[in-house]
Amino acid sequence: ILDPTKVTRTALQNAASVASLMLTTEAMICEAPKDDAPAGGGMPDMGGMGGMGGMGM
Template sequence: GVALLRAAKALDNVAVDNPDQKTGVDIVRRAIEAPVRQIAENAGAEGSIIVGKLRETTDFGYGWNAQTDEFGDLYGQGVIDPAKVVRTALQGAASVAGLLVTTEAMVAEKPKKEAAAPAMPGGGGMDF
């Protein structure tokens, strides 16, 4: 999560020509924060507070260890954030988003609603 949060600084250099493009950059900026927020909430912490503290420093090794609830050098604590995996996931998401924006129609599977299991029959006089 920290790798994405650090990469958000690159969005400051994106040149936008109109308000729609600015909105798009803002959407990506919020989406980039989502993994850190979700990790924090899954660990029982407030995501906004964690994101705020992580933004206070630019040290790439600095982060929040959800297991110990401590801030510090993640590499020293044995926590790694594989940037290549994060980059690949972000590129894939951007590719799908671009496809959605430029396509007039999309086909998706309709979620199947499965009926609940039937109730158990009575004991036939065998109940207590």
């Protein structure tokens, strides 16, 4: 027979144990995020646009 109170108490004790372990360690192992998307392309050039005319002094 499972006692719900004991199950809850055990779950809370285990959660507190894991939390204290995480607080006392300086590093944690986790899964690195996946970088599936390719890098974005550069900006296109200005095509056939001329320079800035009329700026001569």
